[in-house]
Amino acid sequence: MKVLLTSHGSTGDIYPVIRLGRALVEAGHAVRFATVSLFRQEIEAAGIEFVYLPPDWDQSGFAEAMRDLTKAKNPLDLIRIIYSESLPFLDEILDTLQREIAEADVFVTSYVFANLCTLARQAQVPCAVTTFAHNVVPSQSYPPEGLPRLLAAPACVRRRWNRMLWKLTDRVLCWQINRVVGETMGRHGMGQAESFALEPADLALVTVSPKLCQPKHLWSERFQFTGYLRWQSPEDPELSASLDAFCQGERVPILTFGSVTFDEARKVMTRFMRNWPAGKKIIIQSGWAGLTIERPNPEMLRMGRVSHDQLFQYASMVIHHGGAGTTASVLHAGIPNIIIPHIGDQWFFASEVKRLGVGLEVKRKRWPEDLPKAVRTVEKSKKMQRRAQAVAATLAEEQGPLAAVRALESLVR
Template identity: 75%
Template sequence: MRVLLTSHGSTGDIYPVIRLGRALVEAGHDVRFATVSLYREEIESAGIKYVYLPPDWDQSGFAEAMRDLTKARNPVDLIRIIFTETLPYLDEIFQTLERELQTADIFVSSYVYSSLCQLAKRAGVPCAVTTFAHNIVPSVGYPPDGLPRLALPAFFRRRWNSMLWKLTDRVLCWQINKVVGERMEAFGIGRTESYVLEPADKVIVTVSKKLFEPKHLWSDRFRFTGFLRWQSPEDPNLNAEIDAFTEGEKVPVLNFGSVTFDEARKVMTRFMRNWPEGKKIIIQAGWAGLTIERPRAEMKCIGPVSHDQLFQYASCVIHHGGAGTTASVLHAGIPQIIIPHIGDQWFFAREMRRLRVGLEVKRKRWPEQLPKAVRIAERSKRLNRRSKKLAKLLAEEDGPANAVHELEKMCE
C-alpha cells in the first residue's frame, strides 16, 4: 500500500502523523509525508519519505503564527486565521499533492486541512483524515463544543443536537470558502461542502476509545483507534542530570510545548515572584522560550526531550492542554494542571476534570494561582489514584496498530 500523508502546524499536528507513518512502515507499506521542512529530519529518522510543502519557515516563524492563533475569538475565527495563513502557499501545496497522488493508493490528511481530500477524490484515491481531539466528532448525543445543551426528553435533545451539528458544518464551510474557496475553484476541485460531518471517506480519531468514544456516533466513518504518540528523542545525559537535581524527589514539571504567547518574559517574572522558595520545579523552555532570568537552585530549565523520559520524574505536569502532551501525561499516570491558551485546549482541560485526573488554571492569572494548584494536585489521593488507574487502561490500547488496520481496510 502506497500511503501519502500530509499535515501542517505545530508538533502537536505533526508528531501523531509521524507515529502513524512509522506504524505503516513497520507494517510493510510505502509511506510519504508531505509537510514543511522544519520536520524533515524527524520524519526521515522515522523511516518515512519526506515531500516538501511550503511555507519554508523555521521554528520562530511557526512560533509567530501560534501567537496569532492565541488571539482567535472563537473556533470560526481560528479557522479563518489558519486558512488565511495558508492562502499564499495554496497553489504550490495543491500542485505538489496532485503530483504525489498519482502514485498513491490512499491519502491521509489532518482534520484541519480536510478540504485537501477533494484532491484525492478527483484523483480517485481513497482518503481519510486524522483528528487528535474528539470535540469535533459529531453525535446526536451532544451539541458541538461550546453550544448549549438542552434539558429536554431524549428525542427532542437529539433533534436539537443534530440541527446544531449541521449548522456548525455549514458555518465552518462558509468561513473556509470565504478565504480559499475561489482558489480551490480555480484549481478545479470545487469549494468545501462538508467540513465536520463528512470530511473524508474515513475519520481516524486518535484518542482512547475506552475513555472518549461517545455512545452515539454520527456515522460509522468515525473510528476511534487510541492515541498516536511520537516524541522528541531521549537525552542519554539527562537522567543523571535530573537525578542530581531532584535527589529522588518527584517534582512538578512545567511544559507549554509549542504554544507561544505575548510578553513571555514578563509572565515568567510573575511566575518566579510567586513560586515558593525551596520548592523544586523543572521547566521546559518550549516554543515560548520560557527562561529563568535570575537562577534559583530550586528551578531547572531543560530543552526538548521525550515526554516519557521527563515525566517519570514528575509529581504533576503543568501544561497547555495540547492533545499530545495530554496523552503523554495520561499514559504517565500522574495528575495534570492545564492552562489552556488556544483552540481545543479548553476542551481537553474540561475532559481531564471530567475524568478526575486534572485541574484547570486560568491563563491570565496562572503565575499567581499555580502554587496552590500544585499543592492540591500533589496531595490529592483521588487525583493520583485515578491517574494511575487510567494509565493502566491506556497501556492495553494499541492506537498505531488500530489506525493502520483502519487504513488497510480502505484499500481492500
C-alpha cells in the same frame, strides 16, 4: 499499499502522523509524508520518505504563527486565521499534493485541512483524516463544543436539537473556509467545500482512547476511535544525568507549554518566579515560547527539547497548556495534570482531564499567581493520583497505531 500523509502545524500536529507513518512502514507499506522542512529530520529518522511543502519557516516563524492563533476569539475565527496563514502557499501545496496523490493508494490529511480530500476524490483515491481531539466528532448525543445543551428536554428533542446544530456548524465552517480559500480551490478544480464536520473524508481516524473518550452514538461509521498515536524524540542520557542530580530521587512539578507561544512571555515568567514558593523544586521546559528563569535559582531547572516519556518520569504532576500531544503523554505517564489553556481545543482537554478525575484547570489570565495553590491541591489529592494511574493502565492496553493501520488497510480494500 502506497500511502501519502500530510499535516501542517506545530509538533503536536506532526508527531502523531509520524507515529502513524512508522506503523505503516512496519506493516510493510510505502509511506511518504508531505509537510514543511522543519520536521524533515524526524520524518526520515522514522523511515518515512519526506516530501517538501511550503512554507520553509524555521521554528521562530511557526512560533509567530502560533502567537497569532492565540488571539482567535472563537473556533470560527481560529479556522479563518489558519486558512489565511496557508493562503500565500496554497497554490504550491495543492500542485504538489495533486502530483503525489496520483501515485498513492490512500491519502491521509489532518482534520483541519479536510477539504484537501477533494484532491483525492478527483483522482479516485480513498481518503482519510486524522483528528487528535474528539470534540470535533459529531453525534446526536451532544451539540458541537460550546453550543447550548437542552439538558431538561426529552431525549428525542435533544437529539433533533443536536443534529440541527451539527448541520448548521458544518455549513458555517464551510462558509468560512470557502470565503478565505474558495478562489484558490476553484483554480485547482476543487470547487467549494461542502462538508467539514459531518463528512470530512471516507474515514476519520479519531486518535484518542476508545475506552475513555468514545461516545455511545456516533454520526456515522466513518468515525473510528483507534487509540493514541504517540511519537517521541530520542532519549538523551546526558539529560537523564542532569535530571537525576537535580531531583535527587524526588518527583517534582514540571511546567511546559510545548509549542504554544504568547505575548510578553518574559513578564509572565517574572510574575511566576515572584509567586513560586521558596525552596520548592520545579522543572521548566522552555518550549517554543522560550520560557526563562530570570535569575539563578537552585530550586529551578530549565530544560530545552526533551522526550516527554523521558522527562515525565521525574514528574509529580505536569503543568501544561492542554495540547493534544502533551495531554496524551501525561495520561500515559499516570500522573496528574494542571492545565492552563491558551488556544483552540485546549479548554476542551482541560474539561476532559477534570471529567477523568486526573487534574484541574487554572485560568490563563492569573496563572502565575494561582498556580501554587493548584499545586498544593493536586499534591494533597490521593484520589487524583490513583485515578491517573488507573487511566494509564487502561491506555497501556490499547494499540492505537495498529488499529489505525488496520482501518486504513480496510479502507483501501
